[in-house]
Amino acid sequence: MLVTTNVDPVAKIKVVGVGGGGCNAINTMITDYDIPGVDFMSFNTDAQALKMSQAPVTLQLGEELTRGLGVGGNHDMGAQAAEESLDQIQEFLEGANMVFITAGMGGGTGTGAAPIIAGVAKNMGALTVAVVTKPFEFEGNKRREIAEEGIAALKDKVDTLIVVPNQRLLEIVDESEKLSFIDAMKKVDSVLAEGVNSISNLISQTGYINADFNDAKSVMQNAGTALMGIGRASGENRAENAARAATTSPLLDMSIEGATGVLYNVVGSDLTLTEISQVSELIKEAVDPSANIKFGAQIDPNAGEELTITIVATGFDENKQVFTKKQKGVDENVRTFGFKPRAEEVKEEPEMEIDSEEDVLESFEKADIQEEDFEEDILPSTPVSNPSNLGDGESILDTPTFLRRRKA
Known part of the structure; x- marks a missing residue:
């Protein structure tokens, strides 16, 4: 049998959950997965939610701005809260070779603060990877638009961006499971957790065939989506x-x-x-x-x-x-x-x-x-002198059949 041994990772990996969705994913990683050599952190504007965090390191963002009451879905305020806490964010991310940022896009803190935190990590020289979700369709167009805006902002701040559309869960999960809303949210958390867990294990553990941090960096640095x-x-x-x-x-x-x-x-x-x-x-x-x-x-x-x-x-x-x-x-x-x-x-x-x-x-x-x-x-x-030309540069081949019939 081939044998692998765990070793202390050379690369320092920090995983940051931002906002409610991100912090829930961190809790899932800690309780359901064994990821050695990784530092877990939860950043949120909601002080009450932070009390439920399993992460050994927590940070209340924008303490003066929000008074620990959250941002009420306002992603601009979420960004301001992160900017208020820049010094603390930088302190917590110090020394990291790789930073994972996980968040649910569409809310206030995750959408607004994640790009700010990612910018800090990348400016400090860390390989910065974001694993985020897009909202379910039933959450409405407004939340979807906010999510798209946040994803666009995040893409400019990270090396690699991985986006998981929540809606796909509904499309592929067996209908016989009859998922409750809470169970669906746990599925979302597990997707984020599995992604971070797998990549972290690949880098931090020695195997039969090795892939190290520099291998990951060569593939993921400045890679975009x-x-x-x-x-x-x-x-x-x-x-x-x-x-x-x-x-x-x-x-x-x-x-x-x-x-x-x-x-x-x-x-x-x-x-x-x-x-x-x-x-x-x-x-x-x-x-x-x-x-x-x-x-x-x-x-x-x-x-x-x-x-x-x-x-x-x-x-x-x-x-x-x-x-x-x-x-x-x-x-x-x-x-x-x-x-x-x-x-x-x-x-x-x-x-x-x-x-x-x-x-x-x-x-x-x-x-x-x-x-x-x-x-x-x-x-x-x-007679038509040029049957392909309908005027204004329009070709008859550019016009769908049902419109050609309507024009006749």
Whole structure:
């Protein structure tokens, strides 16, 4: 059996939850995951909420501005609160090689303060990665617009930005689960937690094949928008199934296609070189041929028969991004981000009957179509000097069929 040993990480990693959503994710990471060598922090404007934090380090943002009462969804006030606390933020982030910022976009503190905190971390020289969520559709257009504004501001302040749309949870979770609202929120927390946990473990633990902090930095520094996927599988073809689940995660808007930077990790209790090779080939086929690919492989005696693959893909041409589609058919032994996606129902199309040549000719003879019918219905009544030009530079081919009929 291949053996891996945990070592004290060389890179100093700090994980900061900002606002209500971010602090909830921090609590999930601490209670449900074992992430050694990582410093957890919760930053919020709501003093009451901070009392519920599991993080060993907490910071009340904008103490003078908000008096600990929060910002009431006002993201501008959230930004002001962070600016008031700049000195404390800098003090808490001192010495970090890598800073994760996790938050829910659309609220006041997370949306407004996260870009400020990210700017501090990056200016201090830390590799800065944000993992954030977009609101559910039922939360309304206003919250969605605020979230988009916050994501745009955050993108300018981080090295790598990973966005998880909450709405995708509703689209892929099996309907039989009948998720309560609280359970749905826990799913969101677990997605953020799994992302941070997987990347941190890849960097901070020594494995059978190593990926270190500088490997992560070469892929994630100044990378912009990124894709993060986690796939798990057991049984036959587990390596292939886990790799496909990670690279085509239905939780994400983007596809891995075209990525020029890739960081991935393979974890199992009894990994074989054949499985590692299979995963490598599948990922290489999916990304840009010249992509910078860094990976690690770790042995976890507690993994059982399950193989887990975590992937971060960067370096996309945003003008050519490919968007993911729902999966059609899901293997019972395959999971993504910790739960089994719902299989999309595939409707069978009826087979088309094709007439024989004799039947077609016979139907034309029976139709008794006259030449003048073609002239009246198809040809224009007056000559057109340039049939492709409708005036004002508009081409007839640029006009949809139903509009051409309406103009007639």
